[in-house]
Amino acid sequence: MIHEVDEALRALFRAEPLEGGQIAVVFDAPTRDWAATVNAPTVNLYLYDIREHMQLRERGLHNQYDEQGIVVARRRPPRYFKLSYLITAWTKRPEDEHRLLSSLLTCLLQYEALPAERLTGTLAEIGVAVPMTIALPPPSDRSFADVWSALGGELKPSLDLVVSVPATASPVYPAGPPVSDEGLQLGFFDAPPPDERPGNEPTAYRTAPNGVKQPIYGTRPGAPPRAADDGADTEPRARTRRGGIASRISEGGE
Structure with missing residues (x-):
């Protein structure tokens, strides 16, 4: 991915600020020995630092779809790394170097990301933006x-x-087949009589309109069948509870 960013920057500079002029674009370290060998106008892009862009890190997984829009695999989102370039101009006159730097700065200020038409290889295939910043204050x-x-x-x-370049080298996890209703069957059947049900039989039953006894689940083992909720014994029970509570309160008050 780093070499693809190099090629994109070289193509961008040669096409716009340099306009096909006889100015070399190199990526060598601008050491004292290298500077002594420069004998032609040169733009140097020295990659001096590589570190992860933590603000752009994402969590979770990204889906990959086929032609029918079905998820076929999942993979981790790309992690972005900041490639820091030191751009310098090398000519015989300082004024020419300043003019060249001004042209480069004007070109880079027009873009917040590398132009898509300049991307090649993996960067062009993944189809995501490659953000870049120019002339920001250095970190502390x-x-x-x-x-x-x-x-x-x-x-x-x-x-x-x-330049914040995405690194897409991550494991790919195949997705399972899509869930569908093919082969799903629904139907109704009569419950077997209570005497044919093995163990853990319910302790209460009710008679359906068609005369078939149906079990009532949720009752305690050994408990008598529940009576119909007709409200016949609701009031007496309530009166008994209220009477008991009232008698205890009166006895405590005495």
């Missing part, structure tokens, strides 16, 4: 002066380009 744990010190060169005007 890194400064451009430290980069130049590590390279052993002199501090030079530069642009900091960060």
Whole structure:
């Protein structure tokens, strides 16, 4: 994926800001020894840092569909990594370098992501955006002066380009067959008589309109069958409970 971002940036710069001019686009480390070998106008895109973009990490799984729109597999969402490029211009005159950097900056400010027509290979196949930022302040744990010190060169005007590239290398989990109603059968049948049911028989039954006795489940073993809920004994029970509670309250009050 990194080399595909390199190719996309090279194609973008050659097509727009450089306009096919005789300016080389390279990715070498701009060390002191390398700078001594430069004898033609050059744009250097040095990849100096790679780290995961934690704000873009997703959870869960993404579905993959076939031509009929059926889920055939699932895979983890892509994880984005920030590729930090140090862009410098190398010519014989500082004014030409500034003019070249200005053209590059103007080009990059027009895009929030790499143009889709410049993407190739895996980046073109997955069909997701490749965000990028230009000339943002560096993080607190890194400064451009430290980069130049590590390279052993002199501090030079530069642009900091960060491209958030998705990495799609993740396991693929095949999905099971879709659920359908094919082969599903529904029907009704008469329950067997109570004396033919093996063990754990219910303790109460009711007679259906067709005269067949049907079991009533949920009763306690050994409990007598429930009477019909006709409300005949509801009031006496309520009066008994209220009477008992009232007598205990009166006895306690005395």
